[in-house]
Amino acid sequence: MSTSLVCSSRTRLALSSTPASIRHYAAGKDSGAPDPKKEIIRRVLYPSNIRNRPTPIGTWRPDVGHAIQRAIPSVQAHDTVERAWLLHKRHLRKKRDAETARKFECMKKAMDALHEIDPKLYLEANKQDDPRARTAEEMQMRKTMKASELRAIEARIRGLFPRELRIPTDTPSRTGWKYEWKSFYRPI
């Protein structure tokens, strides 16, 4: 055995050199740009033997603490910001509710006054109209329209959200912006 009796840094044996990452699967020479799907599968089936990295299925995650510390450096500060934000939202909510209540009160006073003055007009004012009712102009147009157009018009109920309403997305659509779109005339 070539162990030296004197223990010093210079006489320390070199550690067996193990490479940083070991490949346990066969790979052809000059693979070039590999298929990303095959790479992912390969990485899952043969995970690299690097230590101090999170395990593949998340049983050990040493980086989480650091990440949380970066995002929320202080629990107390986080709680303070949370309280301030909720307080701000509460103020907005109260303002909105107060405004709505004020409008309702004004409306109620006006309707009460109308009821005193003229009960017939009051009943007229209280009448709820049918959102699917058709005007005379619309009845005329119906005679000259195609069946598909007719269906489209009948499906659009007043008060219902428009069909063109789009939820904003993170990425644009694949088909791009439709410059030729025109809204079609709908007699209300």
Add this chain to the structure above:
Amino acid sequence: MFGLRRLPSSVPGFFSTIARGNATLTVSSQITPESSQPPPSKAKSSEPDHAAASKNPSTDGEVGVTGTTEDRKKRRKIPPKRPSISFDTPRSWNRPLREGVVPAYDLALSTLKRDSANLKLEAKQMRINIKEKEAGYQELKAKMDSLREVEGALEKRLELKEELQKLDQELEKMLEKLHIVEVQSEVNLPNVRWKVNNAMADMSKIEHRHLVEQKWRKDGALHLLMERLYQMNVVPDVLPELNPNIDLHVVARTTPREFLESKKVRKAVEPGAFLKPKQTLDAPKLHVNVFHADERLYTMLLVDPDVPNPESESFTTYLHWMKPNIALSASSPSRIPNLNTHTRYIPPHPQRGSPYHRYICLLLPQPPLGASEYTLTAASRATGPTSVHLDIPIVSETERFGFNIREFMRRWNLSGAKGGAGHMWREIWDEDVTAIYKDILKREEPRYGRPPKMDGYAHIKEQKKYIL
């Protein structure tokens, strides 16, 4: 001559113990044990945030110990070291983050300060209004009192009385709203919350009181107490209803083992826990956290509802301790003094052969002066206690056994429905109970058991079964 020389331990060689971490690696004489395990992640707390620092426990002292069961058993769980802040060693709040580090935090602070200032102005205006209204109330009251001598003014007096009642109700609403506004003006500020979280709550301040009460009610202490009281059937057995409004802690002596672990002579009792009779030989200390600013009177009772009664072949109640007219308010000291001046304390003595006994400590509120409920208006006008003083006679030694709690409560108009406090623990017979019977009660120690089972086959057993 040559003899075997013992090699110095620092020399590596195959006589010395080599720590093998990863078995696939070749044995090298300089393997460092630290690299065998992934290094423990040390949490960095750079700011003087004591709340956060206390949440991150210090890492285990020994790095490089392998994760075997024996090592884990030897490695005792070291509780996190918290900074010692209290009223004796007070510290002041500092910003957890420097200005500009997190802009949202600076904005939040300015928002909260602005909101607090607005609410304080509102509270000031409300106090002026309340003062005016109170002056009007006093005027009316004086008028009503002056009419008392005048004859024939009964109708007018009744009218005035109704008006007074209405004014009182309005005042009550205004005072409640003022309380809410005052609390909200301070409760969101980080320095106030930090103070309460770090054991420096000043019960004379309305916002500290509010935060401490919320902690007691929401963070689980009250839930645990009520769970134990209901699970041990204290509520139907001892009293019909209990809705605590005071946080009661019972502190009893520690067992020798607990003393060895914690070096403390006294320990708070968990509701429902088992205690040894020796731990309650001396009267336990009662500590309270009171959340109302006015002084009210409470009656303290310590009862044991599980004393065997051979005559009725059932169980009956024994009164161990009582003290009426205990004055408690937010500004009274935490520990209730002079509890042994009325019905003196007799230590719990669960009898031999009986199942475990429950010992229930109650603080029942005495009825309010001149009204059916405690009100903020009465509290604001009060000069002394707002409760009726009850002249409850001292319960004699014979009356303790078979003490009827419900009758007592009915007689003195005490009820746990609108407030009070409760606590309980359990005990079972020990040899120390014999000592209690000998020294303190000076009675013969009873021994209970089940009645003997009637043997239905006794007459058959006497007869001969076989002919031979």
